[in-house]
Amino acid sequence: MSDATFAMICCACGAEQVVKESVASQGWRLAFSRPGFVTLKHDGPAELPHGVFVRTASHSIGSARGDDADQLIETMSERLRGELGSTLRFDQLHVWPKDRVPIGRFGFEPGLDEVSRAVAEQVFSRIAESWLRCDAPNRIAESGERVLDLVLVEPSYWFYGWHMASDWPSRWPGGVQPIQPRYEPISRAYYKAAEAITWSGFEMREGDLAIEIGSAPGGACGRLLELGMTVIGIDPANMDERIAKHPRFRHLRARAGDLPRKEFRGAKWLLVDSNVKPDKTLVTVENIVTHRLSQIQGLLITLKIGDYEHASLIDRWMARIESWGPSRVRVRQLARNKVEVCFAITMGNRPAP
């Protein structure tokens, strides 16, 4: 009898190979893959695979294929019963589609769509009584809750499994932050910034000074202002009027590397999202953050990889960032990142200047 463990992962389309390579050192081998979706096998019990490009990871239980949703639900229930017995309950049900195409192509954004919402309702109504403790599908899970996961690889090809929610991405359905902006965002960077801020756990507060390098047209600044912060945007390009005119916003129309260090005085948070070569960006940021007067406590830096084949650059960037003396550095391809990653860097306590 085999005691192999199976896992399923969702990632951005195009990242499958780099996911596979990164989890190989954890003992996981590829079983099946589609763009944006990978299943893996481990000889023996194992923790779920993890890595920079892993958006969601679940213990895999099975799959079902067919055009009749009721039949698919029946197959899934039987399989769950066979695998887990009939007494276990899940705290949440998450149902989402794997990504169809790379993020941004034809305007594609990851997350729930009409089909997955309809499937979620149908599955919920059929299995809630015997399997679930929640009152609706696709709620944000609490840390420590057991989540039943259903990935629609196609609308009629389902993979199901489960995971325990812990950090923020594992609490969101499909690892995509559900967010309803109060106003129409100025750019998709609004969502990227919102996700980065929540994922980082940075305690950004009303009245804090945040600076963004590469701020035009102003999606991310919109989020920072919404959180009550005072914001400086650095960009040679024009800011959207709605941001430019905001009373808590100041635009420095310049390239970040050309500005005197004093412009960064008093800033607690630094966001970087400029379309500049990553090595050059890191030189600029290094000069700012290692300055003796810097009071920056946290940085969120987006760096473009360009191509997944260059993912090994991340180790080099990490080594450089580590040399700044941070107390913690994490890196992740956020759900809203294109072929780029986000570094969340916590600087150690600084003596008051």
Ligand SMILES: C[S@@+](CC[C@H](N)C(=O)[O-])C[C@H]1O[C@@H](n2cnc3c(N)ncnc32)[C@H](O)[C@@H]1O
């Ligand atoms: C991806 S866009 C930024 C989107 C923006 N964060 C938002 O929320 O809407 C990249 C920006 O980087 C700016 N940029 C390029 N080189 C720069 C530099 N050296 N310093 C500051 N900004 C720069 C570009 O003008 C461009 O507006």
